[in-house]
Amino acid sequence: MSFDSIIMVDWSASNTPSPAKPSKDAIFVGQDDRRPVYCRTRAEAIALIEERLRNTPGRILLGFDFAFGFPKGFAQALTGRAEARAVWAELAGRISDGKNNENNRFQVADALNAETPGEGPFWGRPAGLNLAHLDMKKRKTAAYPEFREIEGQAKGAKSVWQLAGAGAVGSQTLIGLAHLHRLCEAFGDEIAAWPQDSGWAMPDARITLVEIYPALLDRSPLKALSDGWDDSDPIYAIPDAVQVRALCHAFHQAQAQGRLEAFFAQPAGLSDAERIAREEGWIFGVFADAPSLQPPPLRNDCFALPPGVDWTPVDDALALLKERLTVVTPVKTAPLSQALGCVLAAPQTAPRAQPPAPNSAVDGYGFAHACLGDGPHRLPLMQGRAAAGIPFTDPVPYGAAIRILTGAILPDGVDTVVLEEDVSTDGQAIAFREGVKPGANTRKAGEDVELGAQLLSKGHVMRPADIAHLASVGIESVPLHRRLRVAVISTGDELRDPHEAAGPGQIYDANRPMLLSLISDLGYEPVDMGRLPDDRTVIRAALSEAARTADVILSSGGASAGDEDHISALLTETGAMSMWRIAIKPGRPLALGMWENTPVFGLPGNPVAALVCALVFARPAMSVLAGAAWKTPQGFDLPAAFTKRKKPGRREFLRARVVDGTVEVFASEGSGRISGLSWADGLVEIGDGARDIVPGDMVRYIPYASFLA
Numbered sequence: 001m002s003f004d005s006i007i008m009v010d011w012s013a014s015n016t017p018s019p020a021k022p023s024k025d026a027i028f029v030g031q032d033d034r035r036p037v038y039c040r041t042r043a044e045a046i047a048l049i050e051e052r053l054r055n056t057p058g059r060i061l062l063g064f065d066f067a068f069g070f071p072k073g074f075a076q077a078l079t080g081r082a083e084a085r086a087v088w089a090e091l092a093g094r095i096s097d098g099k100n101n102e103n104n105r106f107q108v109a110d111a112l113n114a115e116t117p118g119e120g121p122f123w124g125r126p127a128g129l130n131l132a133h134l135d136m137k138k139r140k141t142a143a144y145p146e147f148r149e150i151e152g153q154a155k156g157a158k159s160v161w162q163l164a165g166a167g168a169v170g171s172q173t174l175i176g177l178a179h180l181h182r183l184c185e186a187f188g189d190e191i192a193a194w195p196q197d198s199g200w201a202m203p204d205a206r207i208t209l210v211e212i213y214p215a216l217l218d219r220s221p222l223k224a225l226s227d228g229w230d231d232s233d234p235i236y237a238i239p240d241a242v243q244v245r246a247l248c249h250a251f252h253q254a255q256a257q258g259r260l261e262a263f264f265a266q267p268a269g270l271s272d273a274e275r276i277a278r279e280e281g282w283i284f285g286v287f288a289d290a291p292s293l294q295p296p297p298l299r300n301d302c303f304a305l306p307p308g309v310d311w312t313p314v315d316d317a318l319a320l321l322k323e324r325l326t327v328v329t330p331v332k333t334a335p336l337s338q339a340l341g342c343v344l345a346a347p348q349t350a351p352r353a354q355p356p357a358p359n360s361a362v363d364g365y366g367f368a369h370a371c372l373g374d375g376p377h378r379l380p381l382m383q384g385r386a387a388a389g390i391p392f393t394d395p396v397p398y399g400a401a402i403r404i405l406t407g408a409i410l411p412d413g414v415d416t417v418v419l420e421e422d423v424s425t426d427g428q429a430i431a432f433r434e435g436v437k438p439g440a441n442t443r444k445a446g447e448d449v450e451l452g453a454q455l456l457s458k459g460h461v462m463r464p465a466d467i468a469h470l471a472s473v474g475i476e477s478v479p480l481h482r483r484l485r486v487a488v489i490s491t492g493d494e495l496r497d498p499h500e501a502a503g504p505g506q507i508y509d510a511n512r513p514m515l516l517s518l519i520s521d522l523g524y525e526p527v528d529m530g531r532l533p534d535d536r537t538v539i540r541a542a543l544s545e546a547a548r549t550a551d552v553i554l555s556s557g558g559a560s561a562g563d564e565d566h567i568s569a570l571l572t573e574t575g576a577m578s579m580w581r582i583a584i585k586p587g588r589p590l591a592l593g594m595w596e597n598t599p600v601f602g603l604p605g606n607p608v609a610a611l612v613c614a615l616v617f618a619r620p621a622m623s624v625l626a627g628a629a630w631k632t633p634q635g636f637d638l639p640a641a642f643t644k645r646k647k648p649g650r651r652e653f654l655r656a657r658v659v660d661g662t663v664e665v666f667a668s669e670g671s672g673r674i675s676g677l678s679w680a681d682g683l684v685e686i687g688d689g690a691r692d693i694v695p696g697d698m699v700r701y702i703p704y705a706s707f708l709a
């Protein structure tokens with residue numbers, strides 16, 4: 001089943017008519033390849049849409065950019081039925097929306113907050129509008145989840161409870177759903193909403209209603225389908241007009257390629273799919289092509305340890321992480337120029353040989369080697385020359401020579417080049433000594449890269465040399481994993497930020513700046529979540545916020561099992577946490593767990609332990625999450641310049657540096673001694689067993705740089 005026409009609507013919750021001149025943040029109605037229509041009011045837009053629906057023959061796909069449902073539990077609480085459609089009907093009865101956009105959405109939200117059981121979820125309103133049950137700010141606790149399942153997966157989507165402020169979608173949703181209900185009433189059996197009415201199937205009705213979210217387009221595989229239409233009309237200076245036009249184009253492209261029907265399929269890995277379809281809904285096309293392009297979520301129990309494990313040796317911990325983790329970042333095609341530091345998502349093969357044709361490796365004179373008799377040689381010189389990019393197109397007669405420069409294609413009749421320095425010439429002929437080998441000073445076609453050869457494998461992290469390698473065969477764009485986003489949280493009542501005054505019981509936060517810069521160094525995108533007090537409610541909210549924006553969370557502090565160890569307590573609450581008591585020094589227990597589908601590395605608070613655990617455990621794990629290979633740092637065996645007696649049982653990492661070929665270690669092993677981290681250039685790793693090290697014994701030294709490679 002295909003669609004004959006595609007209509008995409010960029011909706012607005014404005015209180016007044018939009019300006020007469022087409023402007024942004026107003027309503028645009030796009031249809032197929034037609035110029036999007038600017039509508040000053042919702043009434044005008046609905047009239048236009050109804051007219052288009054009546055007069056366009058055939059099957060129509062109709063998209064609106066607001067949420068078609070609310071997070072779990074709200075529909076039931078409001079209407080007694082866990083169905084989005086029941087909420088639409090309820091809102092249609094409550095929302096009034098006048099000819100000039102005058103509407104009562106804030107009052108309705110205020111009433112809904114007052115009426116529904118538990119704390120009202122809606123928030124955000126104009127400062128001047130005082131409503132008893134509608135706050136300006138988000139509440140710390142609310143009776144309903146902040147996000148629908150789809151918003152949890154499509155990182156970056158806003159909460160539908162938020163009615164005002166940048167990017168808010170709540171107001172559009174309240175008003176929009178009332179209109180959707182009326183539209184459905186008007187068209188009866190002719191219209192059906194996906195997935196609310198059809199489950200995870202393409203509806204049969206003539207008009208299919210879907211929720212879209214153009215702002216997420218950039219991160220969706222649809223992006224690749226959305227280009228290639230004529231945007232010269234000045235209306236496309238307005239982003240909203242571009243969005244509806246680009247979406248119409250993308251969906252048409254997908255349909256032409258036979259991929260559109262797959263967009264209706266039930267998303268992989270949903271545990272509660274039927275309820276989600278009915279109650280919450282989904283954003284159409286946001287994970288289009290999901291099976292190959294959107295990695296499946298990590299298992300919630302991916303950090304669970306085998307039962308009965310007490311102290312886990314470092315190698316076992318690493319093996320477990322290596323086995324359990326998989327890539328989490330989606331894939332997007334980007335120009336090669338943007339690939340530096342990114343992870344390649346597919347192997348690259350050569351579309352062309354390099355060099356494409358045999359050519360000269362030096363400046364000199366070319367000829368056919370077979371024509372040479374005994375030396376010394378004298379060959380008549382042809383007029384003209386062969387230069388790089390400017391070939392000599394005539395054949396060179398047997399027995400003659402031609403002037404040739406480095407990189408020039410060998411003309412027909414030339415297979416050997418003699419170096420200019422080895423030749424004397426009067427402009428008419430050349431003379432040179434014997435001893436030139438057949439094929440000397442030439443490069444064969446494909447000697448660097450043969451046509452079709454594999455250049456780089458999937459998971460390769462792109463360096464400048466790799467960019468040259470791909471560019472040399474004309475590769476213009478490559479599929480890349482989106483950079484891994486890593487959120488960093490510091491916890492501790494004692495912590496202060498640099499601009500703050502610090503009392504005697506307070507210390508400056510060292511871990512967060514350290515971890516944020518480590519993440520940049522590793523080529524990932526750091527997300528600073530700030531420092532948090534030892535307050536479980538605050539930390540809980542921050543973890544959720546971090547899980548929304550990032551792919552992985554690194555926290556420091558509060559990872560043990562004490563009173564103020566909230567990170568481990570919270571991760572335990574979700575049931576998805578494992579306290580990893582790893583036999584490592586420095587490093588108290590590492591708390592590893594999943595928070596809302598996002599892996600959390602709860603690092604120790606002591607800065608030395610935090611860095612060692614981040615380098616030893618989080619770094620290779622993040623490499624896998626980012627789409628690259630597991631990484632083992634390159635170490636070097638060097639003679640020790642120190643004495644150390646070590647007991648068996650734990651692996652130890654010492655702050656170290658190399659001076660004159662021997663390894664020195666920092667005087668103190670205290671895990672609070674940040675100065676030693678900075679004094680060092682790397683770490684010495686001493687194995688799990690007992691060791692008695694005296695100067696001259698070989699020890700394994702791992703430079704910091706090995707962790708970044």
Ligand code: AMP
Nearest residue numbers: 490492509510511512557558604605606
């Ligand atoms: P915790 O793991 O929270 O018990 O912290 C262990 C030790 O590390 C305590 O002495 C903390 O004050 C210290 N610490 C925790 N977080 C940081 C941080 N971000 N920067 C510097 N020191 C910290």
Ligand code: MG
Nearest residue numbers: 491492557558
């Ligand atoms: Mg603490």
